[in-house]
Amino acid sequence: MDDAFDSAMHGLADRRAAEADLASTVLRAVPVTGASVSTLGGILEKETISSTDPIAARVDELQFDLGEGPCWDVVAAGRPIFEPEIQTRPRHRWPAFIEAIQREPVGAIFAFPLSIGTLRIGALDLYHEGPAELSDEDARRAAAMATLISRYVMRRALRLAGEPDPSEHRHARRVVHQATGFVIAQLGLSPEDAYLLIQGQALAQGRTMNEIAHDIIDRRLSFTTDDGRIEEES
Amino acid sequence: MTKTSRQERLLEVFATLADTLVDDYDTVELLQMLVESCQELLDVSAVGLLLADADGNLEVMASTGEDSELVETIQLAAEDGPCIEAFRTTSVVHVPDIASAPERWRGFKAAALHSGFASAYGIPMRLREETIGSLNLLRTEPGELNRLDLRTAQALADVATIGILHERALRASDLTRRQLQLALNSRVTIEQAKGVLAHTHDISPEEAFGLLRTHARSHSLPLGVVAERVVHRELIF
Incomplete structure (x- = not known):
């Protein structure tokens, strides 16, 4: 398991890593069903840049369309959100999202903010097919991976923006x-x-x-x- | 300075440089000492030293002042001015009267005149076929530097060049670039450390540089090491 985490961290730190592989790299080190990486929250466009499967992508899509859900809240608060029983005992109030998620095979959602200092740039969403707890150790790992993904996502955004030259002078x-x-x-x-x-x-x-x-x-x-x-x- | 004391001082500077080179030394500190020695010993007002990065762009590594006006003047001399010319042609470039310098150097001209400089020299830093940067001498008087001063400046530039490249002889030859990059990176770290101290002490980056050097000296640590520890928050003062 440690090896899996180390190798995932190594993969995420690689600037040349393919963006499509970000989510599956996370999945190697945390015991959940699926994961997705998305950008949102002001400076970057709403976009899922990597997901392990169609359900993971769907969880993001629903939140984007409805304008509510864990990924929005983690970006606003800068703290992770844990929903171990999202279908039956949600801890947060997202009426439209909770209703929509009933139709998906998703029992638990864990969301982590992506940020660089004060800049909140997106979210790492993890889901489990049934109700599930994320252990403290797994939460720490996911947060550590979110830190590396944040740098990757920021660099990607700068690259797409044409990476304004640090200085002409x-x-x-x-x-x-x-x-x-x-x-x-x-x-x-x-x-x-x-x-x-x-x-x-x-x-x-x-x-x-x-x-x-x-x-x-x-x-x-x-x-x-x-x-x-x-x-x-x- | 009398002739004797100047010669003694010059001897001291070269002896210190030699001492530095046989020991483990910090490149930026070495270059800083060099520009300050030039300013003290030669008939010049300000001195800057520039090294080329992998793309052949010259960066200010050390200067006799950290104020942005001076650093900018030296940097401009390195973009379109005597420094880049000295680097490219590998020969000494003399600008006896900055006011009548070529029009293509207008950025340098404006900045230098604004800072009160009247003449300038660009001296290449070269060892055999390798040119790694240039030394910039700025004077408030127009005209030529005396021959002995110019010779001394070239000798000091040569010593610095050997200092920077000296590991090359011990290791593979492609290390030259990496040695240079290392020196350039340590300048970046020093700027970052200046920022950290400027914020924590609520002082200017120029004053922060003084603080950084004082700490390095009083603890007999290389400037680059102190800067590295400051930016990684392992050292707080």
């Missing part, structure tokens, strides 16, 4: 690296994620990384964690 790169340092200190992120956050912020606001970086260094934009959640102040 080389001196500007220094500013971006300095701003990365500010974000590291503010959010306790790794340099890699802090840089991705600035890139994603630029994409979200349709501005250059250089502009975002200047805002950070001149203290016009800062990021703070509040109660474990990450907020953005401008």
